[in-house]
Amino acid sequence: MTTKRWHGGELRWNSDSQEWSVLASGRAPRPHVLTRTECPFCPGPGEDTPAETWRLAGVDGGWRVRAVRNRYALSDGHEVVIESPSHDWDPATATTSEVVDVLSAWQARHLALRVDAAQVAVFRSHGRAAGISLSHPHSQVAGLPVLSSATRRELEIARDHHSTYRRSLARDILASELNIGTRIVFADDEVIAFSPFAPRADCEVRFTLRKPDADFAAAPRSGVEAVARCLRAVLSALRTAFGDPAYNLVLRTAPSGYEDAPFLAWSLQLLPRFDIAAGLELATGIPVVTVSPDQAAARLRTRVAAAVTP
Numbered sequence: 001m002t003t004k005r006w007h008g009g010e011l012r013w014n015s016d017s018q019e020w021s022v023l024a025s026g027r028a029p030r031p032h033v034l035t036r037t038e039c040p041f042c043p044g045p046g047e048d049t050p051a052e053t054w055r056l057a058g059v060d061g062g063w064r065v066r067a068v069r070n071r072y073a074l075s076d077g078h079e080v081v082i083e084s085p086s087h088d089w090d091p092a093t094a095t096t097s098e099v100v101d102v103l104s105a106w107q108a109r110h111l112a113l114r115v116d117a118a119q120v121a122v123f124r125s126h127g128r129a130a131g132i133s134l135s136h137p138h139s140q141v142a143g144l145p146v147l148s149s150a151t152r153r154e155l156e157i158a159r160d161h162h163s164t165y166r167r168s169l170a171r172d173i174l175a176s177e178l179n180i181g182t183r184i185v186f187a188d189d190e191v192i193a194f195s196p197f198a199p200r201a202d203c204e205v206r207f208t209l210r211k212p213d214a215d216f217a218a219a220p221r222s223g224v225e226a227v228a229r230c231l232r233a234v235l236s237a238l239r240t241a242f243g244d245p246a247y248n249l250v251l252r253t254a255p256s257g258y259e260d261a262p263f264l265a266w267s268l269q270l271l272p273r274f275d276i277a278a279g280l281e282l283a284t285g286i287p288v289v290t291v292s293p294d295q296a297a298a299r300l301r302t303r304v305a306a307a308v309t310p
């Protein structure tokens with residue numbers, strides 16, 4: 001029975017699935033704060049956050065985006081990115097530059113936290129079905145002391161593909177999706193959003209640059225702006241097409257030590273949450289979706305085109 005002490009909790013190795021579980025008893029008393037009453041993230045007299053680690057300055061000594069330690073942390077390197085001073089901010093209705101600010105915070109905190117981590121998870125959740133406990137818009141950046149087996153397996157698959165074909169798997173998938181075209185949600189000179197051929201959730205959308213490198217934190221400003229513009233438009237389209245569903249948005253980027261790997265490419269993965277996990281998924285790990293990715297892309301495409309602003 002392999003365990004690894006990890007700050008307030010414990011990592012346990014599951015020998016039959018070859019995957020880690022996190023036992024984080026300290027997280028149990030998380031409050032569910034879903035109204036703005038006594039919101040600890042809103043600036044003002046009721047503001048109550050752990051130590052700030054980073055901020056983007058706003059006007060008059062205020063802030064646009066700030067990172068703080070997570071009060072219910074999985075690790076010392078677990079932070080919350082408070083995405084806006086406004087309780088009702090939503091990237092679907094925000095300006096592109098506000099979404100750029102949030103992605104810039106992810107880059108900065110990923111760079112800082114990966115020093116002590118094998119991999120850094122970055123994710124944002126929207127809506128109760130996606131697991132949020134506090135409705136003020138925020139995302140999380142968490143450094144892990146181990147590589148998950150899923151991450152390790154993806155690394156190996158990408159490395160094998162590259163050593164066989166001398167090409168990046170991610171770029172091959174992009175080329176194929178562009179060639180087929182029916183699953184493209186949005187594409188311009190810099191960014192591509194598409195519904196993957198075998199989605200993990202209904203209306204899943206992947207975002208990436210046309211020529212993505214391994215490390216999101218090193219993505220140039222122009223690339224971050226292009227992704228922010230596209231992400232904002234897709235979230236807006238999701239809202240109008242499907243009535244503001246819950247979702248998880250996760251960053252997929254190189255683990256520590258693989259930032260320059262030619263076989264890796266970063267992307268953002270948007271996973272809407274329309275239903276609770278079906279029995280087949282729980283029994284086998286195989287996701288079940290009810291909307292074909294071609295239909296999902298078709299439903300989103302015209303709305304995204306209308307929602308993209310320069």
Ligand SMILES: [Zn+2]
Nearest residue numbers: 039042087136
């Ligand atoms: Zn608030």
